[in-house]
Amino acid sequence: MSDFVIIGAGPAGISAANESARYGVKVTLIDENNLPGGQLFTQTHKFFGSREHRAGVRGFQIGYDLIEEIKKLNVDVLLNTIVYGISADMEVKYITEGNSAKSIIAGNILISTGALEKPVVFKGWTKPGVMGAGAAQTMMNVHRVLPGRKVLMIGSGNVGLIVAYQLKQAGADVVGIIEAMPGIGGYKVHASKVRRIGIPILTSYTIKEAKGSTQVSSAVIVGVDKNLREIPGTEDEVKCDLICIAAGLKPFDELCWLLNLKFKYIGELGGFVPVHNDNLETSMENIYVAGDVAGVEEASTAMEEGRLAGVTVAQKLGYISDSQAGKLKGKIKNRLKYLRLGSFGRKRAEGKKKLTYK
């Protein structure tokens, strides 16, 4: 039996654990990896935002800081542990590190499992040498393995732009970034730093085929019109041994589907998102979502949502008073509002509005 079971120890999950355990909640934090921190450890670049969001600090350093905080509190951390199901009466079922099947009854559950990369399907896409940009980033930044020497990046959102830059830092030759839309998807500053180091960006292009016998040895790209249809005669073949797909993320919400939670399709947030109120409680009582699984945003919003879920559970269990909770939640929601400003944030804010119900 656990007061609060958190599934997924990325920035949202760890923040929820910290923000509830500090008030006395008995927290069980579960993650399938051998280290908590989620995608923070793959992020070698400096984060944006304000001081309280650790602007100017590299992502992996924020990961280490968060882990230090959990160590100081009494949080039960289960690593290398896969949650494979949750029953309607709050039984969380998992496979332990030693490969036995166990379960735990939870008073409250937070699903903070993050996001999955969306695939782009094209001829030859199953050849070795085609992978998600996030996978390439993990191999490179966490495992110190360079996944390829000549890289074609598909997608010019922030993930595509940043991973292209990091591949170059790691010694790869990035032959180009192609983007199906007429303009880039990510921040101009990321595109600028990628262009000035010599990586071309081609908009209104898509990938047609990956060629190679036992693995990728070249890619055929082709121009597209404004309806994203291929323009015959614009094909170009380029040598490469790695094709990275950075075509967007979607919530990793299988556990939510298993629970029959209510969903809504919100394109701006990555696809089907579990509906939740503004305290992050889903359509099922005592089940919460936070971070990318509640709508694909950023690490900073994930941390704030994690904190919000943590405070809400601490309040529900009586570890903090209603007025104390009100003050804490007010501050968190204010910071979330600030993170969702600007032309990039506004779309996400609108997505969240469509999603939450009272």
Next chain:
Amino acid sequence: MRNKIKGKISNDSDAGIITLDEFKKIPGYPEDDDFSRGPIAVIECDQDIPCNPCEEICKYGAIKVGKPITNLPVLNTEKCRGCLKCITICPGLCIFVVYRDYTDKTSLIYIPYEFSPLPEKNTCVDVLNRRGEKICKGFIRKVIKLAGCNKTFVIGMEIPKRFYNTARHFKF
């Protein structure tokens, strides 16, 4: 089949590069006269992203973002000393320091650099513009590791003066 992509590379605005005319309108970009005073920051930031570490790190108060932090940073050219700190903190790596009148014929451009190995002083390099195109030759004159820079090093490259508004990277 080629080693380089020959497809149509996007024009500047589609691919996220700001043109020189657009730059002059950005509040983080100095006026032509300001360059005569010595090394000065050039903040090539023109999108409303919530971000303000440049304002926090400047101990001369030369950068103002205010609230909301989606505001573009405004450079106070009187206060800026060209100390290089803002170059190292910007998560977008979009701040440079330009010393236009380094010598009669050359300028010194300080850029953020996060690659390994670092170049050696006095190395001759190919200087690149914002599109990564080679525009001239230059020389590395400074290789700076400021305290607290957290691995964003600063390289000072000496270039022919007429390129001071376009030289922003190098290759060696």
